[in-house]
Amino acid sequence: MTNLKGKFKYIFFDADDTLWENESFFRQAEAKFIELLADYTTPEGVQQMLWEKQEENIPLFSYGSKTYLIGMADAAMDLCGGSLPSRIYYGIKEIIKELAFHKLQIIDGVEDTLKALEGRYTMVVATKGDNLEQMSKFRASGLEKYFHHCEVMENKDERNYLELAARHDIVPEDILMIGNSVKSDIAPVINIGGWAINTPHDVVWVHEMMDMPQSDRIRIIQNIREIIPMLA
Numbered sequence: 513m514t515n516l517k518g519k520f521k522y523i524f525f526d527a528d529d530t531l532w533e534n535e536s537f538f539r540q541a542e543a544k545f546i547e548l549l550a551d552y553t554t555p556e557g558v559q560q561m562l563w564e565k566q567e568e569n570i571p572l573f574s575y576g577s578k579t580y581l582i583g584m585a586d587a588a589m590d591l592c593g594g595s596l597p598s599r600i601y602y603g604i605k606e607i608i609k610e611l612a613f614h615k616l617q618i619i620d621g622v623e624d625t626l627k628a629l630e631g632r633y634t635m636v637v638a639t640k641g642d643n644l645e646q647m648s649k650f651r652a653s654g655l656e657k658y659f660h661h662c663e664v665m666e667n668k669d670e671r672n673y674l675e676l677a678a679r680h681d682i683v684p685e686d687i688l689m690i691g692n693s694v695k696s697d698i699a700p701v702i703n704i705g706g707w708a709i710n711t712p713h714d715v716v717w718v719h720e721m722m723d724m725p726q727s728d729r730i731r732i733i734q735n736i737r738e739i740i741p742m743l744a
Contacts, residue, residue: 526691527639533617576642621737626658637662668696
């Protein structure tokens with residue numbers, strides 16, 4: 513295992529599906545939505561319509577359960593012929609309420625890793641999505657004590673990471689990003705000259721899927737505890 517100890521002042525951590533479970537709850541919500549619309553089309557038809565509406569709404573409303581609510585409402589409106597029955601409307605609200613207020617599940621190995629790195633680095637959560645929703649999860653997680661702060665980024669592309677480096681008065685080559693998403697946590701950081709550690713998650717949102725770039729500045733691990741010998 514390559515030792516990166518002493519190379520970085522800051523370590524940036526993704527939040528959803530890196531520190532705590534997230535996508536699995538969205539999949540559960542999607543399954544309930546498909547069941548709710550079962551009288552109108554096939555499961556594949558509901559899923560495809562929902563994905564299309566999500567793609568349309570993300571640039572307007574960013575990420576998170578509120579955008580998911582809008583996407584479900586838009587999809588249901590189209591599938592129901594332009595008029596939304598009250599049963600469908602209130603069913604969608606109930607699905608989103610359960611999604612937004614589920615109990616956080618910290619991923620195995622996270623707290624052990626943060627304890628091992630505590631005091632050695634300035635650790636920052638760098639996530640994206642709805643600011644209120646992400647900050648609420650951060651504060652409810654019980655992990656706040658390990659981090660200097662949490663940043664909710666507008667997006668996670670090259671420009672956003674360059675801005676992140678500038679805010680912390682470091683050059684892009686001094687970014688170390690740890691996260692599960694190749695599209696959001698790995699590729700853009702590598703593209704600007706930074707370093708990244710990929711912690712794969714067994715459930716990946718279709719919007720975040722892409723091939724892993726080739727770089728000697730990427731480390732791929734199976735459990736977050738594997739970064740301890742690299743950095744501690």
